[in-house]
Amino acid sequence: xxIATFNVNGINGRLGLLLDWLAxxxxxxxxxxxxxxxxxxxxxxLLEKAGYGAVWHGQKSWNGVAILARGSExxxxxxxxxxxPDDDQSRYIEAAVRGMLIGCLYLPNGNPxxxxxxxxxxxxxxxxxxxxxxxxxxxxxxxxAGDYNVMPTELDVYAPERWRDDALFRPEVRAAYARLVDxxxxxxxxxxxxxxxxYTFWKYWRNAFERDAGLRIDHLLLSPSLAPHLTxxxxxxxxxxxxxxxxxxxxxxxxxxxxxx
DNA sequence: ATGTCGTTCGAGGAACGA
Numbered sequence: 189x190x191i192a193t194f195n196v197n198g199i200n201g202r203l204g205l206l207l208d209w210l211a212x213x214x215x216x217x218x219x220x221x222x223x224x225x226x227x228x229x230x231x232x233x234l235l236e237k238a239g240y241g242a243v244w245h246g247q248k249s250w251n252g253v254a255i256l257a258r259g260s261e262x263x264x265x266x267x268x269x270x271x272x273p274d275d276d277q278s279r280y281i282e283a284a285v286r287g288m289l290i291g292c293l294y295l296p297n298g299n300p301x302x303x304x305x306x307x308x309x310x311x312x313x314x315x316x317x318x319x320x321x322x323x324x325x326x327x328x329x330x331x332x333a334g335d336y337n338v339m340p341t342e343l344d345v346y347a348p349e350r351w352r353d354d355a356l357f358r359p360e361v362r363a364a365y366a367r368l369v370d371x372x373x374x375x376x377x378x379x380x381x382x383x384x385x386x387y388t389f390w391k392y393w394r395n396a397f398e399r400d401a402g403l404r405i406d407h408l409l410l411s412p413s414l415a416p417h418l419t420x421x422x423x424x425x426x427x428x429x430x431x432x433x434x435x436x437x438x439x440x441x442x443x444x445x446x447x448x449x
Numbered sequence: 450a451t452g453t454c455g456t457t458c459g460a461g462g463a464a465c466g467a
Contacts, residue, residue, distance in 0.1 A: 393453050
């Protein structure tokens, strides 16, 4: 079973790109972030035509997350993280897909730091950690995938010294990410490629992609029951290389158990 | 400090978030 995460940076503005990528990559399940579209403008019919059932949690202008499943309808288990009823930003959706629970998240950027946006990011992280702990306690096969807006280590940044004070790399957020992983989650890409420089995002500015001046901020975390089934992973750079692409590439993993095919 | 996008509002291009 192939599961991917892709920050599309505007689902309607990049619909052609998304459909091309789906046809080419053929993922079984996909987490999408930054839809930048309200619920009523989610292109469900076109995705259905492409063979994907979908659930979504939209928002006008900003944020917005969705989960796609090839040949089936994801069953929503929650929209928004528990413990944050006053959070009006659409950044989390969770659904059951083929016997596993998929949490799709778009963590706050948090810049400028320090400041209220950074505080919001830290609060959001703490809520995520609480929920992630509950998922592990429930013992279900689960995956938490999305745009974390966190580079976990120096290996995940093309120029660590320049990002030291950025909200995506500050010690507080790296520590929170490390605590999340320490709960028992497996960072899939790092598990298979512990030493390799792998990026998933490149700014639009200054030919960052061409220079490979990137960041690894899109992650797929696997619960203990899923981690042993991880067989492969990758970053799809071809879509990022196209004109008018998202600033993120899609990241995918492959799980081997026939139960999940 | 800079640069580049998508989106909104509202009718051209600025503001905002990333």
